[in-house]
Every structure is written in structure tokens, then in C-alpha cells.
Amino acid sequence: MANSQPIIRLSGVSKSFGQTEVLREVDLEITAGHTTVIIGPSGCGKSVLLKHMVGLLQPDAGDVFFRQRKISGLSERRMVPFRRRMGFLFQGGALFDSMTVEENIRFPLREHSFGTDSMQKQRCREVLAMVGLDGLQERFPAGLSGGQKKRVALARAIALHPQVIFYDEPTTGLDPIRADLINELILRLQKMLNNTAVVVTHDMASARKVGNRILMLHEGKFIIDTTPDGLDRVSNEVVSSFIAGRAGPEELAELANHRITPLPKGETHS
């Protein structure tokens, strides 16, 4: 059974960029061994929230804890032992284009002085096998499909046996079959490694499939905290429109200001 202490805790976290208030006194406890999914529209602050959990952004107010230790405000150097326990799948994959698949995966291993050269090679083979890509070690990212890039990035994220894996939009930009393959991988890794996962997404199929718990971020706060089944019982209009993928009056009003003028007769787009 999962440890009942939260592995990550946010307490009263607020963050603004200029006049834009992105997070407003957010409280959140991430349960160890579970997959917590955070949904919400583009620009609502999901990536900003994740970056606070891994210490890439600092809160204006409030604190972030890893187990019982406060990690907000730590210097990069003091963050290193905590980072070693975290795997991060960045939005867009973010592989180094000038490095081969193997070099990409070995990058965090080198940074954290993981074993000898042959141990690193072996670990690279293991994690590539886990994502079904052993044999592609010498390829460069330019020679991979979008789905393969995500899987390599996933292999890199798990290379150091992290206790928590953070996935930022793991299925975005993939066709439904490739997206489902990533969902299956997230589920399989969770079973195999028994780790904690935090997934940020606006892909509802993915949220339902991988999540034990689903939260929705809206205007700097969580407006739902439920289970995949619980989603169908939510009565909040903002939430149900989002889940159904329906534009509401606010979104449609944005279009009303931009009239679409037809081209004059005889003219074509060049």
C-alpha cells in the first residue's frame, strides 16, 4: 500500500508574471504511488505548476515540499539530490538535437555520476527496451517520428529510477493510436516501477486512462478534485464544457470580434 504521507506538497503557492496572476494560493498533496492528472485549458498555468514541483520556478508566496523537506527557495546545488529522484518529460520532448539517442539518455546519468561507462550503456539499453526502442541508440532526434521522440524522452526521464515522474503533455501532437501507446507506457511504467506520476494534459482520453485522481486548474485554483469516474458526475459548467470539448460563451465572444471577410471575387490566396 502506498505511503500515506504525500510525496509532494504545495502549500499556499502563488505565482504571477507581471500583471498575470497564474497560481493563487494553491494547496495540493500528491499521494505516493498514485497517478495524479492535472487538466485545464491552454495557458491556465499547468506547466507553471509542474515547474514549481521540480524547483524550476520559485513561488512568490507559499512553499513546496518533497516528502517532509522544503524545496522551494533551495539553490540549484541543493536541489540536485531531489532532482535525482524526479524524472521530467518536458512539453515537446526537448531532446538535444545534436546528440544521439544514447547520448540523450546518458545525459542525466553523466550529470548525476551514475556508474561506469558500461553501466550507463546497459542502463540506456534497459530503458530503451522498456519503451520498445532498443536498437535506436545511434539515431539522431531528426531521424525519429514524433511518437518515437516522446518515447526516447520518456526513457531518459526514467533512466535514474525516479520516485516521481512528471509528464507535461505527453500525448500532445500524436495521432490517437500513438497517444494511446504513450498512455499504455505510463500505466506500464507505473506498475513496473511502482512510482508516483503527475501528468499534465488537456487530452481527456489520456486523463481518464492513466489517472487515479483528476484535478482541474482554472483561474489559478483547482475547481475539481475527483476520480476518472467522478468526472461524469461533475455539475460545474466550466468543467463539463472542458470535458466535452465545447466552446462556451466566453470563448465564442473572442471570435465575435474577428469578422471573417471573404476575398474579393477573382482573388485567390497565393
Ligand SMILES: Nc1ncnc2c1ncn2[C@@H]1O[C@H](COP(=O)(O)OP(=O)(O)OP(=O)(O)O)[C@@H](O)[C@H]1O
Ligand atoms: N517564464 C515566464 N515568463 C512570463 N510568463 C510566463 C512564463 N511562464 C509562463 N508564463 C505565463 O503563465 C501563463 C501560464 O502558462 P503555462 O505555460 O503554465 O500554461 P499551460 O497551462 O501549461 O498551457 P499549455 O496547455 O498551452 O501548455 C501563461 O499566461 C504564460 O504566458
Ligand SMILES: [Mg+2]
Ligand atoms: Mg504547458
